Amino acid sequence: MSRENIADASKPNAGRIYDYVLGGSHNFEVDRQAAEHIIKLLPFIPKYARLQRWTLQNIAAELTEKRGYNVIVDFASGLPTEDHIHYNVPEGTIVIYSDYDPITVEYAHEILGDTPNVYYFEADATEPEKLLNNPQVKSLLTDDKKVAFVLWGVSAFINNDGLIHAVRYLHDWSGPDSCLVFNVQSLNRDDPTSQKFVEYYRSIGIPLHIRTSEECLDIVHPWQLDGDDFISLIDWHDFGQDELAEEDIHSFGPMGGGSGGYLIKA
Numbered sequence: 258m259s260r261e262n263i264a265d266a267s268k269p270n271a272g273r274i275y276d277y278v279l280g281g282s283h284n285f286e287v288d289r290q291a292a293e294h295i296i297k298l299l300p301f302i303p304k305y306a307r308l309q310r311w312t313l314q315n316i317a318a319e320l321t322e323k324r325g326y327n328v329i330v331d332f333a334s335g336l337p338t339e340d341h342i343h344y345n346v347p348e349g350t351i352v353i354y355s356d357y358d359p360i361t362v363e364y365a366h367e368i369l370g371d372t373p374n375v376y377y378f379e380a381d382a383t384e385p386e387k388l389l390n391n392p393q394v395k396s397l398l399t400d401d402k403k404v405a406f407v408l409w410g411v412s413a414f415i416n417n418d419g420l421i422h423a424v425r426y427l428h429d430w431s432g433p434d435s436c437l438v439f440n441v442q443s444l445n446r447d448d449p450t451s452q453k454f455v456e457y458y459r460s461i462g463i464p465l466h467i468r469t470s471e472e473c474l475d476i477v478h479p480w481q482l483d484g485d486d487f488i489s490l491i492d493w494h495d496f497g498q499d500e501l502a503e504e505d506i507h508s509f510g511p512m513g514g515g516s517g518g519y520l521i522k523a
């Protein structure tokens with residue numbers, strides 16, 4: 258996203274468009290107009306957004322209950338509404354959210370109030386060093402630096418250099434047994450509707466970086482995928498199967514639906 262769009266309430270912002278699509282109220286007229294345009298183009302987008310949040314809830318449980326993480330650091334979090342990570346973790350888990358949009362951060366503070374063990378910082382996902390060296394964040398992290406990082410719903414908004422720097426920094430900084438949960442936001446690049454979608458985003462100042470799973474695997478190196486391949490969000494622990502009609506699943510085709518996986522420190 259261009260720097261001017263980040264905190265400018267007169268220009269559409271990806272996080273606020275997403276909030277509107279999810280049925281939230283933390284958005285402006287300009288975001289609503291952009292969202293309506295996108296929904297007209299791809300009517301299943303609201304379901305896609307919900308699917309993305311369902312998978313996040315599942316990830317929250319998997320990271321804590323199955324994989325034993327006590328600290329989750331989430332980048333490009335958007336709004337921490339009821340469908341976000343901290344709603345589905347055991348008491349005592351530390352959840353550190355962040356986003357580079359100051360308006361989102363302000364709304365997030367309003368939403369969270371004084372929820373225990375949940376924090377929200379303004380930070381650019383492409384500069385994780387700034388967040389991790391923030392003295393308040395440092396005081397929340399344990400000496401073993403065993404952390405579960407989450408980069409969900411944002412890879413398409415970040416260019417290759419930014420993404421490569423972020424994942425390598427997280428790999429080098431973190432302690433053994435850390436992990437990174439990564440979402441590939443794929444799209445059929447040959448599909449005319451998908452092309453219109455990308456073109457529309459570009460026209461409102463939000464360039465999208467669409468990649469295949471293979472391209473993402475190269476980018477996330479040296480993190481190692483836990484499993485053979487990224488898993489489609491549609492197949493993610495059967496999420497969405499009941500909610501999505503057959504034609505929606507078909508519609509996810511051009512959008513790819515995205516996929517995700519757990520990357521572990523090699």
Ligand SMILES: C[S@@+](CC[C@H](N)C(=O)[O-])C[C@H]1O[C@@H](n2cnc3c(N)ncnc32)[C@H](O)[C@@H]1O
Binds near residue numbers: 271272358361383
């Ligand atoms: C589509 S929302 C996804 C929110 C959440 N991660 C989820 O999956 O539900 C994308 C968010 O990424 C944020 N964002 C985009 N680029 C970013 C960057 N470089 N650093 C931090 N946040 C970023 C936007 O402000 C927006 O809130």
